[in-house]
Amino acid sequence: xxxxxxxxxxxxxxxxxxxxxxxxxxxxxxxxxxxxxxxxxxxxxxxxxxxxxxxxxxxxxxxxxxxxxxxxxxxxxxxxxxxxxxxxxxxxxxxxxxxxxxxxxxxxxxxxxxxxxxxxxxxxxxxxxxxxxxxxxxxxxxxxxxxxxxxxxxxxxxxxxxxxxxxxxxxxxxxxxxxxxxxxxxxxxxxxxxxxxxxxxxxxxxxxxxxxxxxxxxxxxxxxxxxxxxxxxxxxxxxxxxxxxxxxxxxxxxxxxxxxxxxxxxxxxxxxxxxxxxxxxxxxxxxxxxxxxxxxxxxxxxxxxxxxxxxxxxxxxxxxxxxxxxxxxxxxxxxxxxxxxxxxxxxxxxxxxxxxxxxxxxxxxxxxxxxxxxxxxxxxxxxxxxxxxxxxxxxxxxxxxxxxxxxxxxxxxxxxxxxxxxxxxxxxxxxxxxxxxxxxxxxxxxxxxxxxxxxxxxxxxxxxxxxxxxxxxxxxxxxxxxxxxxxxxxxxxxxxxxxxxxxxxxxxxxxxxxxxx
Numbered sequence: 001x002x003x004x005x006x007x008x009x010x011x012x013x014x015x016x017x018x019x020x021x022x023x024x025x026x027x028x029x030x031x032x033x034x035x036x037x038x039x040x041x042x043x044x045x046x047x048x049x050x051x052x053x054x055x056x057x058x059x060x061x062x063x064x065x066x067x068x069x070x071x072x073x074x075x076x077x078x079x080x081x082x083x084x085x086x087x088x089x090x091x092x093x094x095x096x097x098x099x100x101x102x103x104x105x106x107x108x109x110x111x112x113x114x115x116x117x118x119x120x121x122x123x124x125x126x127x128x129x130x131x132x133x134x135x136x137x138x139x140x141x142x143x144x145x146x147x148x149x150x151x152x153x154x155x156x157x158x159x160x161x162x163x164x165x166x167x168x169x170x171x172x173x174x175x176x177x178x179x180x181x182x183x184x185x186x187x188x189x190x191x192x193x194x195x196x197x198x199x200x201x202x203x204x205x206x207x208x209x210x211x212x213x214x215x216x217x218x219x220x221x222x223x224x225x226x227x228x229x230x231x232x233x234x235x236x237x238x239x240x241x242x243x244x245x246x247x248x249x250x251x252x253x254x255x256x257x258x259x260x261x262x263x264x265x266x267x268x269x270x271x272x273x274x275x276x277x278x279x280x281x282x283x284x285x286x287x288x289x290x291x292x293x294x295x296x297x298x299x300x301x302x303x304x305x306x307x308x309x310x311x312x313x314x315x316x317x318x319x320x321x322x323x324x325x326x327x328x329x330x331x332x333x334x335x336x337x338x339x340x341x342x343x344x345x346x347x348x349x350x351x352x353x354x355x356x357x358x359x360x361x362x363x364x365x366x367x368x369x370x371x372x373x374x375x376x377x378x379x380x381x382x383x384x385x386x387x388x389x390x391x392x393x394x395x396x397x398x399x400x401x402x403x404x405x406x407x408x409x410x411x412x413x414x415x416x417x418x419x420x421x422x423x424x425x426x427x428x429x430x431x432x433x434x435x436x437x438x439x440x441x442x443x444x445x446x447x448x449x450x451x452x453x454x455x456x457x458x459x460x461x462x463x464x465x466x467x468x469x470x471x472x473x474x475x476x477x478x479x480x481x482x483x484x485x486x487x488x489x490x491x492x493x494x495x496x497x498x499x500x501x502x503x504x505x506x507x508x509x510x511x512x513x514x515x516x517x
Contacts, residue, residue, distance in 0.1 A: 034148075037180075040111040041146035042154070043104045045178045048117070049144035050099035050159040052176065057087035058095055059137040062176070066119035066132050071183040071207045074132045078115040080197060099159070113195055116181035128172050135174055143171070147179035183207040228359045233389040236497035237283070242489070243516040246278070250489040250498075256452050257488045261514045262400050263449050270455075273446040278514045280397040280482070282335060282347070282411070283500070286509040287356050287477070290386035294475030295331060298417035302353050303329045304381060329353070332416040333477075335395065336468050338428065339409035343398045344466050348416075357386040390511075400484065400514070402449055406430035407459060412479040413508045419473040426466050431459040433484070453485045478505025482512055 034042060051058055065081055066074040082093040097105055109115070122129035143157045152164035155175070165171075185203050186195065202208050206226065239247070245264065249257035252266055259265040263272035287295070295302050335347040363380045398405065408431070435455035436447050451457070480503035491499040503510045 036111060038146070038148055040108045041148070041178050044108050044112070044115065045144045045146040045156050046159055047096055047100050047105065047108075048176065048178065049142075049156040051095050052142045052144065053140050053158040054099070055087065055095055056137065056140070058092070059140075059142065061086045061092065062117060063119060063132060063135050063137050066117075068209070070209050071181070071202065072209055073183065073207075074119045074121055075181055075183070076117040076119065077181050077184060078109075078117065079113065079195060079200065082109075112180065113186055114180040114184055116179050116184075118177040118179060120175070120177060122170050129170050130172055130174055139174065141173065143173065143175040145175060145177055147177065225361050225363055228362050228385075230358050230360065230387060231389075233358070234497070235390070235502075236493060236499050237511070237513075239492065239496055239498045241283070241515070242498060242513070244278075245275075246488070246514055246516060250492065254452075256485050258400060258484050258514065259449075259452050261488075265452065270452055271448055271450045273448055274399065274401050276399045277517050279399050279517060280339075281513050281515040282393045282395040282397065282510060283513045283515070284390045284511045285333075285393055285413075286388045286390050287331075287351070287507065288388050288504075288509055289507050290357055290388055291383045292475070292477075292507060294415050294417075294477075296383070297475070298473070300418060301329050301331060301415075302356075304383065331356070334414045334416050334470065334474075336412035336414065336466075337397055337409070338412065338464075338466050339398060339405050340430070340432075341464050342404040343409070344464075344468070345397070346468050347395050347397070349393055349395065351391055355391045356388065358389050359385060360387045361385040396515070396517075402433045402484070403436055403447065406432050406462075406464075407454065407485070408481050408483045410479050410481055411503070411510065411512075413477040413505065413510075414470055415475040415477055417471055417473040417475065419471040421469055421471055424468055424470055427463055428466065429461055429463050431461055434458060434460050477507035480505050480508075480510055488513055 052062070061084070062076055065076045065084075069075075070077065070080070078092075083091050086092050086095055093105070119132040119135065121131045121133060123131040123133065141157065143155050143162070145153050145155050148154070150164075152166055154164050155162050183203055184200050187199055187201055245261045249255075249260040252260045255265055255267055255270075259270075259272075261278050262274055264275060265272050296304065330353070331351045333349045333351055335349065337343060337345045337347065359381055361381070362385060363382065365378050365380065410428075433449075433454040435451045435457040436449050438447055482503055487501055489498050490501050493499055500511045500513060503512055
C-alpha cells in the first residue's frame with residue numbers, strides 16, 4: 001500500500017493502489033512535454049523501477065551505497081557505481097541492461113553524465129516518513145520518480161506509471177529519486193563520452209566525505225557540522241591604551257599599582273595626594289556563557305534563527321554566517337557600581353550580537369521535497385556553537401579616593417529585559433582604609449595618604465545602603481569584587497601588548513583599568 005504524508009497537516013491521505021488501478025491510470029496517462037534531460041531521467045526511472053522490484057541484491061546494493069554518503073548526502077552516483085559488482089558476475093549496469101527493453105541506456109548515459117539516485121531521509125519531517133535508514137530491502141515494492149519541473153511528480157513501479165503526486169506530499173513507503181548530482185561536476189573536458197572517475201570532481205571540497213564521521217553508523221549524518229572562521233581576539237590589550245602612571249605602575253617594585261597611579265607613590269616615596277586625572281574604567285567585558293537563556297528570553301534580546309536557507313554552497317565567511325542565521329536584537333546591560341555612598345551608580349550599555357560572540361561552528365542540513373526538487377542546504381547555529389569575545393566598553397567610573405571609596409568595591413552586572421521596574425535597596429558592610437591625614441605642611445593641595453595600601457592603620461567598617469532600579473524580569477550575570485591592592489597590569493608579553501587582570505563572575509569577565517582622562 002502506497003502511503004504519503006501531507007506536509008501541511010502531517011497525516012496519511014492516499015488510499016492503496018491495486019494492480020488494476022495502476023493499469024487504468026497508466027492507460028489514461030496524458031502526454032507530457034519534456035526536455036531531453038527530463039526525458040532521459042524519466043526513461044532511466046522506468047528502467048530502474050523494473051530492476052529494483054525484481055532484484056533484491058540491487059535494492060541492498062543501492063541502500064548500502066547511499067549510506068556511505070560519499071558526498072555527505074544519501075546519493076548513489078551512477079558513474080561511480082555502474083561497474084560495481086552487485087550479484088554474481090553482474091554489475092549494476094548489467095542488471096539495468098537486462099530491463100532496458102528499448103536499448104535506451106547508452107543514450108541516457110551520454111545525456112546524463114551526472115546521473116544520480118537519491119535514497120531520501122525524510123525522518124526530519126516525521127518518524128513515519130520513508131528514510132534510507134529504515135528501508136527494509138526485503139520488500140520488493142519500491143517506487144521510482146525523477147526530478148522534474150512539473151507541478152506533480154510522476155511515480156513508476158515495476159516499469160509502469162502508477163500515478164502523479166503533488167510535491168506537497170511525503171511518502172512513507174520506499175521511493176528512489178533519479179536526478180543530476182548537484183554536488184559533482186565534470187572537469188574540463190571536451191566530450192561527455194567515455195568519462196571515467198578521474199573526469200569528475202566535487203563542486204566544493206566541503207562535500208567530500210573524508211572519513212570524518214558524525215552520528216551513528218560511521219557515516220555522515222543529516223545535519224553535519226562545519227568549523228567557521230574565527231577572528232583573532234587576544235586577552236592582551238594594546239600598550240598605547242595605558243597612559244602616564246598606568247603604564248609605569250607595573251615597574252614599581254613593591255608598590256601597589258593603584259598607590260602609584262592615584263597617589264604617585266614610588267619605591268622611595270610611600271605617601272601622596274590623590275590625582276583626580278585618573279579614573280577606574282570598565283575597559284572590556286566578555287559574556288562567558290553564551291548558552292545563558294537570559295540572552296534570548298526577551299523580545300528585544302538576541303534571536304537565533306531555527307534554520308535559514310543557504311542555497312547550494314556550504315562555505316561561508318563569518319559575516320555571511322551572521323546574515324544567514326542571526327536575526328536581530330541586542331542585550332541591554334546595566335553595571336551597578338557599589339563603591340560607597342558617594343560612588344553608587346548605574347551604567348547602561350547595549351551589546352549587539354556581533355560585539356558579543358563569534359560563530360565557532362555551524363550546522364548544515366539537507367532539506368528537499370520528496371522527489372529531491374528544490375533541494376537546498378539550510379544553516380543553523382546553536383548557542384553552544386558561539387564563542388564569547390571581548391567587548392569594548394570604556395565606561396569611566398570614579399577616582400579611587402580612599403576616604404570615600406572602600407578598599408573593595410563591587411560591580412553587579414544585569415541583563416535588563418522589558419517589564420515593570422522596581423527599586424532594589426541593599427545594605428552591605430564595607431571596609432575603608434584609615435591612613436589619610438590633612439596636608440599640614442602645605443606641600444600637597446589636598447589630603448595625604450600615608451603608607452602603601454592601608455599602611456599600619458586598622459581599617460574602619462561601615463554599613464552602606466545602596467538603591468538602584470531594575471525590571472522584575474531582568475537576569476543577573478553575577479558580580480565581581482575589585483580590590484584596591486589587586487594588581488592591574490600582570491605582564492607585558494611584547495613591546496606592544498599588556499596583559500590585564502580580569503575580574504570574573506559566573507557570567508561575565510571584566511577588565512578594569514584606571515585610565516587617565
